[in-house]
Amino acid sequence: MIKIAMVEDDVQLAELLTEYLKQFNIEVTNFEEPFLALSSLNIYKYDLLILDLTLPGMDGLDVCKEVVSKHKIPIIISSARSDITDKVTALQLGADDYLPKPYDPRELEVRIKTILRRYNQNNEDVKENKKGIFKLDSDKREITKKGQYIKLTAAEYEVLSLLIKREGFIVTREEIFDNSDLLNHDYESSGSLAVIINRIRQKIEDNPKEPKHLQTIRGMGYKFLQ
Template identity: 35%
Template sequence: MSAGHILVVEDEPKIAQLLLDYLERDDYSVSVLHEGSDAVDTIRAAEPDFLILDLMLPGKDGLSICREVRQFSNLPIMMLTAKVDEIDRLIGLEIGADDYVCKPFSPREVVSRVRTILRRVQQAPFIRGESKLSYAGVSLDVERFECMAIDTRIDLTPVEFRLLQGLMERPGRVLSRDQLMNLCYADERVVSDRTIDTHVKNLRKKLEPTLHRVLIQSIYGVGYKLD
């Protein structure tokens, strides 16, 4: 039985084959595209469980694909890139990527990260086990992985969902960036404070136009809380 369907969009055949070999060895079903033009249509049709997406692609680049996918899907996305500048990584996170791996990379590490992210999404792990949470006009259905702001459905990435859930589990309590990083990245990977700031910024952009108020409050030098 397949552990899940992974779509790899990577224009370098050797890298694509390496990922395919290691993912299939871990019982995943893998499809590969070598250019970006048909990626969004393929995602709509095939509905993969996970997307591994190269940043620089012929036809359509990875950032554009990620941005389009986030308009209709919460599909977990890992971006691959040869660029190592932090700004490139943060741009990927800002438009909805869940993880970011720089080339050259260890294929074993990629498989491990895929497994960890999928396990979180599929098991919907939550701190105290609540199936539904609500606060100040926002509700989360953790079993269905759905977020509603008043009567409007809000599409969140898995990381955004976990971050918001962590804050809603502790209304009024200030959570430090380190605490939020532990909630969002249970595999203890090293991410910067700016990564959490970017996810909070994205949540605000998605929630506040509907709520017409500031929901997530910044506490200078400490972290964030629900207002």
């Protein structure tokens, strides 16, 4: 599930967006007060921040500046302020997108997923260069273990590459389907995803019956560890 932090003091708009995005497996936690949002960002991990500019107690541009200085998280500015200076300043501070109000919630949903795809792609180099047993080369669509090429089917590669990119975090089955061009929810009902996971374990684990790298987190999904 995609976890979003939103700073929006318009309660009705926040509720509308929260309900709309829920159907796309996007969980929104809204904060009417920017200081509460900043505190939460220090404690919890969110995939993206949606930030209004006109806020009580603290200007949204100042919030943006503080978030960029302390956290590595993509930011969408959602604001009714039409001054081009605000847009330019927000982007210069490090915001990833600026969505002027009013807008269709469908556009927000598309922008969220577009930015997260780009953000994850930009972070692949970090994962690929990280010291570890497994290396992911997205350009070649190859995964190696201790320098040895792992022969994978297209579906196996998609699943394993996603898990490597999210190393250390639980990835739900829904996230795997949402981020795959090959898998759809028919795999979920047929149990084929479990078959793919087992095939991957046969190829990467020293003992597939006691997996150390590709772990099942019961009731939640899967976690990959080096």
